[in-house]
Amino acid sequence: MPLVCPRCGGEMRIIAFLTDACAVRDILTHLGEPTSPPRLMPARAPPLWERLDATMGEDDPQAQPAPEFQFDQRIA
Numbered sequence: 001m002p003l004v005c006p007r008c009g010g011e012m013r014i015i016a017f018l019t020d021a022c023a024v025r026d027i028l029t030h031l032g033e034p035t036s037p038p039r040l041m042p043a044r045a046p047p048l049w050e051r052l053d054a055t056m057g058e059d060d061p062q063a064q065p066a067p068e069f070q071f072d073q074r075i076a
Contacts, residue, residue: 003012
């Protein structure tokens with residue numbers, strides 16, 4: 001049940017979609033919400049444990065080695 005009333009916990013249903021950009025902008029402005037998307041952040045470097053020269057536990061003391069057995073991820 002994805003739509004739940006925050007007051008009573010009852011099931012909610014969608015009765016309309018707003019598709020007019022001007023109407024959406026006006027509503028967001030009235031509610032004090034931003035009307036433009038957040039700016040894009042620069043990409044991050046890969047995690048330190050992906051470095052080729054890093055050894056297990058060198059950069060992360062809580063790093064755990066891979067299990068020595070095969071794990072079957074299929075649903076029975």
